[in-house]
Amino acid sequence: MRGPRTDNLTVSRTVGANVATLRAMHGWSQRALARQTETAGGKPVGFSTICRMERAAQPDAEPVAVYIDDVVSLATTFGVTVQRLITPPTCSACMDHPPAGFTCRTCGTPA
Numbered sequence: 614m615r616g617p618r619t620d621n622l623t624v625s626r627t628v629g630a631n632v633a634t635l636r637a638m639h640g641w642s643q644r645a646l647a648r649q650t651e652t653a654g655g656k657p658v659g660f661s662t663i664c665r666m667e668r669a670a671q672p673d674a675e676p677v678a679v680y681i682d683d684v685v686s687l688a689t690t691f692g693v694t695v696q697r698l699i700t701p702p703t704c705s706a707c708m709d710h711p712p713a714g715f716t717c718r719t720c721g722t723p724a
């Protein structure tokens with residue numbers, strides 16, 4: 614059965630994956646990110662929401678729709694555009710952000 618509620622929710626999955634990547638880049642735990650949204654994002658995004666969002670990004674996980682208000686709050690907190698959060702990274706190996714001092718062997722992007 615496919616329908617609006619059982620769809621793949623590709624964009625929501627992308628948001629979850631991007632949130633996980635950006636969170637790791639900042640060295641924040643999921644709880645730390647939740648706290649950051651309280652001060653920086655304008656709208657607090659709960660710890661459990663962040664967990665669910667990131668888990669839903671796994672290919673074998675149930676997709677979960679994300680709220681646009683949460684996306685805006687997270688984008689503000691990370692200091693990125695909403696477009697960045699809803700767009701899949703060009704390179705899936707380094708998510709367009711190789712670690713400092715490294716060059717991605719897949720796409721050649723230097724840090």
Ligand SMILES: [Zn+2]
Binds near residue numbers: 710719
């Ligand atoms: Zn790369």
